Every structure is written in C-alpha cells, then in structure tokens.
C-alpha cells in the first residue's frame with residue numbers, strides 16, 4: 001500500500017479543532033491542518049449529481065485513494081463522497097473521517113482478473129469473492145458500496161457467456177459486504193494477447209443495455225472520439241452512470257511546456273479548464289482527476305461545476321490539439337498491426353502515469369512486468385498509418401523505454 005507509508009497521525013489530529021470535528025486524522029503528519037483547511041476553503045463545497053439508476057448523489061468530481069493523503073483530507077472537507085480504489089487503503093491509512101462516518105461515503109473496491117494480468121488473467125468467482133472479503137478486513141471499512149470489475153470485459157461475447165464476476169458480487173451482496181456493481185472498461189480491439197477483443201465503446205454499450213451493472217468508468221477526456229461521446233449520451237438516456245477517468249491526458253506536461261503556456265488563455269489553467277469542461281459540458285455523471293498535491297487539488301477542484309468561460313473553451317481547444325499531437329489516447333487502433341506484439345497502449349499508458357501523474361515508481365513497476373517492452377519495437381513503421389492521432393509511435397516507445405527502464 002503505497003499510501004500507507006506517507007500517512008502519519010498524531011500531530012495532525014491534535015492541531016485543529018475543526019479537523020477533529022470533521023473526524024480528520026489519518027493522513028498528513030507532514031502537512032499542517034491549517035493548509036488543508038485553507039485549500040478546502042478555496043475550493044468550497046462541491047455540487048452533487050445523480051450517479052445512476054440507484055438514485056445516489058455523488059459530487060460532480062469524485063476522489064481517489066491514489067491521491068496524496070492531504071488532498072483526500074481536503075476533498076472530504078469539500079464534500080467528496082465517492083472514493084475510487086479504496087481497497088488501496090488499510091486500517092492505518094484509511095481516513096478516519098471516512099471510517100467514523102462510513103454511511104456518508106461511497107467506497108469502491110477495485111477487483112482485477114486473477115492468475116495473469118488484464119489481458120491474460122481469468123474471471124474466477126471464488127477468487128473475486130475472497131479478494132473482496134480480504135479487502136473488507138484489511139481496510140476496516142466494514143463493507144464496500146461499489147464492487148468494480150477493473151479493466152472490464154474483453155468482448156461482448158465474454159460479457160454474455162462469463163457470469164463469474166456477477167455471481168461473486170451476488171454472494172457478497174447477500175452478506176452485506178457490497179451494495180452495487182460497476183466496472184471499468186479498456187479497449188481490446190486488435191490486441192494479439194486477447195483474441196476476439198473489442199473496442200471499449202462496443203462493450204460499454206452492451207453492458208449498459210444489459211442492465212446488470214449500474215455504472216462504468218472509462219478513459220474519456222477533451223477531444224474524445226465519436227464512439228465514446230455517443231456512448232455517454234446513450235448511457236445517460238438509460239440512467240446508466242458514467243465516470244470519466246484518465247482525464248488529465250497530458251495536462252501536467254502542458255503546464256510544464258513554456259511555449260505551449262505562452263499561448264494559453266489568461267485567467268484559466270489546464271486543470272481548471274478541464275474540471276469545468278468535465279462537469280458542465282459532457283453529459284457525464286462524474287469524473288476522476290488524479291491529484292498529486294494540494295495546489296493541484298485547489299487548481300482543479302475549484303473549477304468543478306463552474307461554468308465554462310470563453311477562456312476555458314479556448315483552453316480546451318488548445319489542450320485537445322496538444323494531446324492529439326503528444327499523448328496516446330489509448331484507443332488500441334495500432335495494436336493489431338504490430339507483428340512484434342509490442343504492448344503499445346500499455347506502454348504509453350504507463351508513460352502517462354510517470355509524466356502526468358508524477359508516479360514513476362508505479363509506472364516502472366508495471367512496465368517491467370510487460371513481456372514486450374518499448375525496446376522490442378523494430379521501427380518498421382507498420383503501425384504508423386493506423387494511429388488516428390498520427391503519433392510517431394516508434395519514437396514515443398523509445399522515449400517511454402528510456403523513461404521507464
């Protein structure tokens with residue numbers, strides 16, 4: 001549990017009567033409570049919106065257990081009530097403000113395939129059932145509100161024919177250990193390690209039509225293609241919840257790019273424009289933005305639910321063009337054209353973790369597990385015409401290999 005190492009306790013709880021009243025106190029020995037409260041005050045109370053058919057109200061931007069702990073504490077003060085990947089916490093790192101006021105928060109457990117990775121692993125009822133039971137015990141959260149099938153189905157056929165994850169959920173629900181079913185979905189079209197793999201929009205549409213799952217998370221951000229944009233509208237019409245993830249899509253590298261920022265509209269920032277756009281202009285139920293420090297929390301979350309101004313709209317146009325030029329959107333269109341089986345989208349996803357999330361440790365850990373890394377690229381160029389963004393894939397793979405090796 002990476003976060004557990006960063007969490008202190010005592011000095012945090014004793015310094016602020018306000019924090020005590022809020023039940024804060026699991027997290028941030030290194031950050032004074034006053035700074036956290038000041039950050040929360042700058043953001044203010046976040047508005048809420050209906051998540052899905054369950055009728056639950058969640059904040060228009062939700063939070064994640066992968067955030068730095070001081071941002072989690074500030075988020076709690078701002079009313080964030082849905083927490084992604086809470087199985088990453090343990091009894092020491094889970095925020096006391098959530099543990100002590102458990103019913104005020106929706107906590108999600110994120111469950112992967114077993115005996116392999118998201119491409120090669122299998123769906124196994126008993127293993128998933130046990131993983132959730134262990135996570136309940138480990139975190140001290142008593143139950144999870146949402147049980148998420150991480151990475152999702154490889155195809156619509158798998159959704160139809162393999163019900164093992166759903167059976168695990170039903171058993172756990174009877175025991176009161178989970179309450180709602182959701183999934184996240186990546187693309188598997190053309191993936192040599194996933195025969196018959198399909199595009200995420202097709203699978204998401206089938207899941208929403210079937211009606212067993214209640215909401216889904218998927219990579220979605222500014223400049224998104226037509227298929228996913230269409231899915232978001234369809235999901236809304238069905239009362240199926242949608243949560244955008246991987247939303248920053250290069251925002252951090254934009255901010256560090258002086259030439260790019262010279263032409264950036266005054267009065268906004270990449271993260272603030274992103275938050276405004278996600279929460280007012282997309283039809284999504286909610287979204288997650290990865291947060292690495294308190295300043296980024298304030299910059300981003302202070303835009304949540306606020307109108308998209310002319311400067312923000314212009315910023316989003318510039319950001320879309322930048323991302324199309326520089327950042328892989330993980331569509332997987334290139335994958336089937338690589339005879340070497342290089343895991344292009346995975347490698348470029350890890351490059352995003354390192355560059356945009358500042359999480360090089362996680363990116364490297366995942367990268368070394370790949371069987372075909374960036375150095376397996378033969379620079380043959382076969383994949384190039386198939387990237388809708390026209391990315392120089394071999395050059396990006398070489399850069400990623402240098403960054404992650």
Ligand code: SF4
Nearest residue numbers: 338377378380381383
């Ligand atoms: S250039 Fe590299 S990644 Fe692209 S098809 Fe050739 S070997 Fe695969």
Ligand code: SF4
Nearest residue numbers: 328329331332334387
């Ligand atoms: S490199 Fe291009 S085609 Fe391949 S996943 Fe990324 S955006 Fe899609």
